């Protein structure tokens with residue numbers, strides 16, 4: 001089953017959105033496989049966003065991510081990478097479709113409350129970076145009520 005890396009960014013934690021955001025993934029039928037509250041170091045944030053290091057917003061992005069604790073998670077389910085991105089919405093909240101997380105909870109691109117992996121391969125890399133200790137491999141008894 002596919003997995004993705006989802007992170008509630010410092011603004012999402014500070015604004016008390018953790019429960020609401022986790023609920024969206026739980027209620028959809030996805031399964032939580034890893035979860036921790038963690039404040040990351042600059043070098044770690046730079047590694048997570050290394051593909052964006054040439055962008056003009058990179059320095060501000062790193063400052064944002066290290067500005068407080070984040071909630072790092074691994075979620076599992078059918079097509080979760082693409083579906084997670086749809087649930088999160090466009091990078092800039094002003095372009096995000098109503099009903100998506102960024103449309104419902106955010107205004108500005110640099111305070112867009114949540115991260116989700118953009119492809120199966122980046123999910124694999126991000127999960128390895130954020131959860132070197134490994135994940136829980138529990139299986140929900142609700143499986144057959146969600147999958148046919």
Ligand code: UDP
Pocket residue numbers: 052057061090091109110111112114115116118
């Ligand atoms: N970002 C920003 N300004 C921009 C583009 C992106 O501050 O013009 C930030 C924003 O927080 C975004 C993150 O950089 O979520 C990573 O950018 P990416 O293009 O990977 O967007 P995402 O995958 O998060 O939608």
Ligand code: MG
Pocket residue numbers: 116118
């Ligand atoms: Mg991205």
